[in-house]
Amino acid sequence: MRGPPSPAEPAMHSDIIFTDLAKELAAKAAEIAEQYVRPGAAKHDKLQEYNWDAARAVAAAGLFGTFVPVEYGGTGAGILPLAMVTEALARADSGFGVAFAVNALGSFPIILGGTDAQRKRWLPAIAKGEKMVAFCLSEKFAGSDASGLSVTATLEGDEYVIRGEKKWTTNGGVADIYSVFAVTDPTSKSRRISALVVEKGTPGFSVEKVEDKMGIRCVPVVETHFDNVRVPKENLIGERPGMGFKHAMMTLDMARPGVAAQAVGAAQGALDLALVYANRRKQFGAPISSFQMVQKMLADMATKTEAARWLVYSCAGAIDQGGAGAPAVSKKAAMAKCFATDVAMEVATDAVQIFGGYGFMEDYPVAKCFRDAKILQIYEGTNQVQRMVIARHLIKEAGELEHLQQYIPVETQNAYAADGATSSA
């Protein structure tokens, strides 16, 4: 029987280090959020228009370089600063938060799995904000079970020919670079899928149905179609085919703190509005913020938001220190994503409640906070799937706790031992 685990072993504790660069980037993002994001948020939402002014300001401030390593033209600041920047932008408009963060999602397959030549080819322009990026994994019949995707990429001479359709491509049309996951070996179980880069304008590649969405309406989500799209074999991410699913999963582990940070920003943004309103709105001759039931809502909203923030920072910090492949990253990323996005939905719901009837009207941004929050629980892996991931890790890690078996009922211990003896017989 193993002894008790050392305190640092299973929980993946990490120091959260806020570098000067991280603070500087977050401060720039907060400035841009108030100057370029918040003022136009309602208009961009209503018209489903991309906020190019804000994107240009983000590019000019060098914020697209946050997630790009220094040697490829970025600041190499890391995942924690990326979370802080995303949170600051999303606080003003959750939709713009994802419009920014999706560039990291689309770039991670190249950063994690690309060759040096591929990184040199694509990342410098991404870091400068000259080229936007999208991530094409989901399909009509492959959502939570992304491994069931059906778009194919067939090697013909020196080119891959891509055929099929992707669903829900965020940034589609705006993006210049698309990380596309496709089947390159239908006969293989573990090496079936590869990732390839498709650039905007490649013949046969088109953006089709632009979705009419409930929230995050300032960023396009589209279908991307691949009608015999030919790309040079050098566009296959990495040195060999078959690594795509692994790269997709590593990418999602790296990107989930970004969605979670978007959720923290969204929650904080809704809380900010609720606080201002609660202090000014009077009923029964007093500000509604003086009523205990409203205070309970405000206190819970603030506490949950703060708890979500530190879970996200701790996860992001751990990735910066240990890399995407560090043990327990998947579990912690799933916890941060699941918890923070549930918090965003709860806080946005209570913010609407605090606004009363006005909260239900599209005249005020709090209704948009509510609409924008819902998607957070769905994309980049639904929260049901995140809970499955967390539970799977917990159950596996429980093997480290065998020293505690003497504290469970003896009959359960005996039955378990007998089962083990039977199954091993």
Ligand SMILES: Cc1cc2nc3c(=O)[nH]c(=O)nc-3n(C[C@H](O)[C@H](O)[C@H](O)COP(=O)(O)OP(=O)(O)OC[C@H]3O[C@@H](n4cnc5c(N)ncnc54)[C@H](O)[C@@H]3O)c2cc1C
């Ligand atoms: C606005 C928007 C933007 C998006 N952006 C992108 C993008 O940029 N790139 C990209 O590749 N994808 C993107 N997606 C896709 C997104 O990641 C998927 O929608 C999500 O993973 C869920 O897949 P699905 O919609 O097919 O739902 P399904 O997988 O069909 O799930 C339906 C329901 O069943 C539940 N469920 C499924 N399997 C299980 C299970 N095993 N146990 C318990 N419950 C389960 C789910 O939790 C959910 O409640 C986007 C989606 C939306 C709506």
